Every structure is written in C-alpha cells, then in structure tokens.
Amino acid sequence: MIPDSVTIRNAAMEAATQLVGRPIKEGQRLVTSGLIDSLSVLKLIGLLEKKLRVIIPPETLQPEDFDDVNLIVETVERVAKSMP
Amino acid sequence: MTFNSVPYLLFLVFAVAAFWLLPAQFRRAFVLLASLGFYASWGFLLVWLPLLVAGIVYLIGLQITSDNTHQIKWMWLGTGCLLGLLIFFKYRGFLFGNLQSLGISADRHPLSLATWVAFPMGISFYTFEAIAYLIDLRQGRVKMPGFWDLCLFFFFWPNILSGPLVRARELMPQLNFRKPFEPRFCFEGMDRLIWGLVQKNVVANLLGVWVDRGFAPSAGGIPSTLDGWFLAIAFGLQIYFDFAGYTNMAIGAARLLGVTLPENFRQPYHAATPPDFWARWHMTLSRWVRDYLFFPLNAKYAGAPLPLYFSLLAVMALVGLWHGAGWGYILWGSLHGAYLVLYRVYESWRPARSLGAASRWLSGAWRILTLVAVIVAWVPFRAPTLQKASEILSSMFWHLRAGTAYGAAFYVFTLAVIPFCVFEPLLLQKLGEIEEQAGADGPPAFRVLVRPIAYSFGLLLFLLFDEHNVQFIYSQF
Numbered sequence: 153m154i155p156d157s158v159t160i161r162n163a164a165m166e167a168a169t170q171l172v173g174r175p176i177k178e179g180q181r182l183v184t185s186g187l188i189d190s191l192s193v194l195k196l197i198g199l200l201e202k203k204l205r206v207i208i209p210p211e212t213l214q215p216e217d218f219d220d221v222n223l224i225v226e227t228v229e230r231v232a233k234s235m236p
Numbered sequence: 237m238t239f240n241s242v243p244y245l246l247f248l249v250f251a252v253a254a255f256w257l258l259p260a261q262f263r264r265a266f267v268l269l270a271s272l273g274f275y276a277s278w279g280f281l282l283v284w285l286p287l288l289v290a291g292i293v294y295l296i297g298l299q300i301t302s303d304n305t306h307q308i309k310w311m312w313l314g315t316g317c318l319l320g321l322l323i324f325f326k327y328r329g330f331l332f333g334n335l336q337s338l339g340i341s342a343d344r345h346p347l348s349l350a351t352w353v354a355f356p357m358g359i360s361f362y363t364f365e366a367i368a369y370l371i372d373l374r375q376g377r378v379k380m381p382g383f384w385d386l387c388l389f390f391f392f393w394p395n396i397l398s399g400p401l402v403r404a405r406e407l408m409p410q411l412n413f414r415k416p417f418e419p420r421f422c423f424e425g426m427d428r429l430i431w432g433l434v435q436k437n438v439v440a441n442l443l444g445v446w447v448d449r450g451f452a453p454s455a456g457g458i459p460s461t462l463d464g465w466f467l468a469i470a471f472g473l474q475i476y477f478d479f480a481g482y483t484n485m486a487i488g489a490a491r492l493l494g495v496t497l498p499e500n501f502r503q504p505y506h507a508a509t510p511p512d513f514w515a516r517w518h519m520t521l522s523r524w525v526r527d528y529l530f531f532p533l534n535a536k537y538a539g540a541p542l543p544l545y546f547s548l549l550a551v552m553a554l555v556g557l558w559h560g561a562g563w564g565y566i567l568w569g570s571l572h573g574a575y576l577v578l579y580r581v582y583e584s585w586r587p588a589r590s591l592g593a594a595s596r597w598l599s600g601a602w603r604i605l606t607l608v609a610v611i612v613a614w615v616p617f618r619a620p621t622l623q624k625a626s627e628i629l630s631s632m633f634w635h636l637r638a639g640t641a642y643g644a645a646f647y648v649f650t651l652a653v654i655p656f657c658v659f660e661p662l663l664l665q666k667l668g669e670i671e672e673q674a675g676a677d678g679p680p681a682f683r684v685l686v687r688p689i690a691y692s693f694g695l696l697l698f699l700l701f702d703e704h705n706v707q708f709i710y711s712q713f
C-alpha cells in the first residue's frame with residue numbers, strides 16, 4: 153500500500169533531522185546547500201524505506217530528488233506508484 | 237578564437253547586438269549559426285563532430301522514448317557510441333602509446349591514419365552533456381527534443397569549449413530566448429566577462445610564465461625546496477584564475493543573452509575538508525560525477541565502507557583521466573581519491589560527541605591539510621612527465637635544499653596573489669555595494685560612472701597584458 157503524503161512528509165522530516173543532527177525547516181535545501189552529501193542521501197533512502205516500508209531503487213534516482221521535504225514526498229510517491 | 241582575444245570580444249559585441257535587435261522568433265537560429273561559426277573558428281572540419289554527437293543522441297533518444305521494453309539497452313548503446321568517439325579522439329594516442337611500451341601493439345598502430353585529425357575542442361564537455369542527456373531521458377527527466385534543439389544545446393557557444401557542464405533541463409528551456417531585453421543582463425554579463433578577462437590575462441598568464449619555466453622538461457634537476465613549494469602554489473593559483481576566468485567569461489557571455497549558466501567555483505581554496513574541496517572546485521563536473529557515476533555505483537551497497545572506498549578511488553582516477561590522456565592526470569585524480577578515502581575513514585572513527593576546543597583544532601588542522609594536499613596534487617597534474625613531477629615533489633618533501641632560481645618578482649607576485657585569491661570573490665559584491673551607496677548618498681553621475689570606470693580599468697589591464705594571448709588550460713581537456 154502506498155503511504156499517504158502526510159505520512160511520507162513526517163517520515164522525511166524525521167529522517168532528514170536524524171541525518172543532519174538538528175531539526176530542519178519545511179523548504180530547507182538539503183543537497184544543493186551542502187547540508188547532506190550523496191552518501192547521506194543513500195542513508196536517507198534507507199531510513200525512509202524502513203519507516204515507510206517501501207522500496208526505493210536509488211539507481212534510477214539522483215541526489216537532488218531528495219533536496220527538500222516536498223521533493224522527497226514527490227519522489228517517494230512517484231517511486232511507490234511505479235512499483236509493481 | 238579564444239575568449240581572451242580581441243577577435244572574440246568583437247564577435248561577442250556584434251553577436252549580442254544582433255541577437256537583441258532580431259525579432260524573438262529568429263534568435264534561436266541566429267544563436268545556432270553564431271555558435272557554429274564560433275566553433276568553426278577552431279577548425280572548420282571539426283564542426284561535424286558535435287553534429288554527430290547530436291545525431292547519436294537524437295536517434296538513440298527516439299528509440300528510448302518509443303521502445304519502453306529496451307530503454308536501458310538503447311541508453312547503454314548510445315553511451316557506448318559517445319564514449320567510443322571520446323576515446324578515439326582523445327585517448328587513442330595514449331592508449332596505443334602504452335600498448336606499444338608494453339610490447340603488445342605494433343610500432344605503427346592501426347588508427348595512425350587518423351592522426352591528422354586535430355583535437356576537437358570541448359569534446360570531453362559535450363560528450364558528458366550528451367551522456368547525461370540520454371540518462372535523463374531514460375529516467376524521464378527531460379522530453380525528446382527536435383534535432384536542431386539538440387544542436388543548439390550542444391553548440392551553445394558560451395559553454396561549448398570548457399563548460400560549465402550544464403544539464404539539459406536547466407539550459408534547454410532558456411534557449412527559447414523569449415525573455416525581453418533587460419538592462420541588468422548587460423551589467424551582470426559585463427561584470428563577469430571583464431572580471432574573467434582580468435583573472436585570465438593578468439593573474440593566470442603572469443603566473444604561467446614562471447610556472448611554464450619551472451615545469452619545463454628542460455628545467456634542470458631537482459629545484460630547491462622553496463622553489464618546489466612556490467612552483468606548486470603558483471600553479472594552484474594559476475589554474476584557479478585561468479579556469480575561474482574562463483568560467484566567468486562563459487557565464488558573462490550567456491548572461492548577455494539573458495541565459496543563466498550554473499556556477500563552477502565557490503572559493504575552492506577555502507575548503508574545510510577534501511569532500512568540501514570538490515563541492516567548491518569545478519562544481520558542475522563534481523555534480524555530473526555524483527549524479528551519473530558515484531551515486532548509481534554506491535546505490536547497491538548503501539554506502540558500505542569497502543565498496544565506497546573502492547568507488548571513490550576508481551571514480552577519482554577516472555576524473556583525472558577525463559582531464560587528459562596522461563599518467564600525471566590519473567595520479568592527480570587518484571591522489572584526490574585517496575584524500576577522500578582518508579577523510580571518510582576519519583569520519584567513521586570520529587567520536588559522535590563534540591570535543592569542544594579539540595574539535596576546533598581538528599577542523600583547523602583539516603583545513604590546512606586539505607589545502608596542502610590539494611597543492612601537492614597539482615604537481616603531477618602540471619608536470620609534463622612523472623619524472624619531472626617526482627623531482628619537484630622530492631624537492632618539497634625529501635631533498636630539502638636552500639636556494640632560489642627566480643627573480644624576486646616571482647615570489648612577491650605569488651605571495652601577493654594569495655590574499656587576492658582570498659578576497660577576490662568579494663570584489664564584485666563590493667562593486668554593487670559602492671554603486672548602491674553612491675546611488676543613495678552621492679551624486680547620480682557617480683552611480684552611472686562606477687561601472688564604466690571599473691570596466692575601462694579592467695579592459696585596460698586586459699589590453700596591457702594581452703601580449704601572451706595564451707589559451708585557457710582547460711581548453712585542452
């Protein structure tokens with residue numbers, strides 16, 4: 153089952169906060185601002201997969217797909233819908 | 237036509253004036269023709285190569301968008317063709333030279349017939365843009381364009397020679413040229429253009445005279461320790477001002493047409509750590525490597541240490557090879573790979589809790605170590621042979637010897653450029669502030685004159701130091 157947007161948003165906020173080590177703001181840029189690097193994005197994907205029980209295949213994605221919480225929600229929804 | 241030449245500046249003035257005078261519907265065709273003319277100025281026969289690249293991307297792109305079941309195969313086929321062209325034109329000599337030295341290949345390699353073909357300028361840049369385009373198309377990030385749209389994207393003259401490496405999705409929408417003229421395009425473009433001219437012709441070229449002498453194969457034996465360090469620092473400064481100067485001129489030329497290109501530098505020698513250096517140096521290449529090489533390679537292993545370290549070393553060696561067909565470039569890339577691995581190892585051992593004052597000392601130490609490591613790595617990058625690189629490196633670390641081989645001007649100029657390197661990014665900001673302040677407090681005439689005075693001074697410096705007419709270092713990559 154595809155998680156709803158609010159659940160994904162909450163999970164994204166939690167995961168990003170955990171990686172950055174301090175609370176992040178709603179539209180705060182994570183990758184382009186240098187707050188997290190591409191390796192942290194892979195960790196972020198791992199955290200999101202655990203929290204949301206979805207599979208996110210990173211080979212078809214780019215780090216900037218996770219640049220802020222809104223983009224994370226969009227990306228997870230898109231990926232979850234395309235999964236068989 | 238190099239960017240730092242009078243013919244190019246004349247071309248730019250006429251091209252930009254004609255661009256804005258033309259009705260909007262003719263601007264795309266005009267920019268494509270002007271770009272073809274600009275590229276043809278490097279060799280008329282070379283124009284077919286970017287056309288071929290656009291053709292490959294177009295034909296493979298049609299297959300990717302129409303054949304959903306074999307998208308990945310088509311993408312790999314296209315990438316293979318593009319890499320094949322790059323290898324043939326850039327690396328065939330290096331490849332066969334090494335095979336010959338191993339006794340594997342015959343004296344005269346089978347591709348020697350093609351040695352009359354001159355090096356196609358910008359091939360590394362537009363090939364990487366083309367590969368990125370195919371991957372983005374396969375991932376659904378861009379739409380399938382027309383053939384001439386692709387030609388305009390690859391040929392766009394401000395960035396065809398040495399970048400910035402742009403993504404199709406950030407440049408192609410801007411190449412509709414639907415924006416009406418705004419005076420700020422002129423100010424922003426001229427600021428960057430003239431600043432780039434000064435960076436290249438005044439700072440980089442002057443340093444280049446001494447650097448060329450010090451790194452020349454004929455420069456006898458091991459230099460003194462002071463000279464070894466000064467040569468490495470001077471080349472570090474030269475390549476920064478050379479490439480940043482080129483990039484400023486590219487961004488400035490695009491801005492004059494109302495187009496925004498991505499930035500390539502963010503005070504790289506202020507980097508706090510090795511990964512931070514790559515977030516500040518040649519940022520568009522770092523972004524390409526991250527998105528299309530490093531991220532997919534590590535995706536399977538989710539950042540597990542051993543695959544991560546191996547991929548860092550391999551990817552950075554490839555980054556070195558991308559710069560040029562020579563072992564010095566590979567060594568430079570591999571050194572940076574080793575720095576990144578060392579930093580990752582340190583990060584994994586670093587205690588999670590803050591160490592207070594010790595943390596500040598550690599971050600200060602990393603900042604200095606990063607700067608020294610970057611300077612050391614420039615030696616094999618610049619040296620014409622590994623033998624020469626080892627001579628200079630040994631003078632810096634093992635064969636410590638006093639003495640100087642240059643006039644005082646070299647040491648004084650190099651030392652003077654260091655604070656300039658620190659503060660120069662603030663100068664353009666300062667120009668804006670002076671202008672704003674003059675507008676608020678001073679006479680309006682002063683506000684109007686600030687930029688023309690600054691531009692005239694910059695152009696005067698460019699003309700005064702134009703005697704060398706030296707090409708940009710990155711144009712050979």
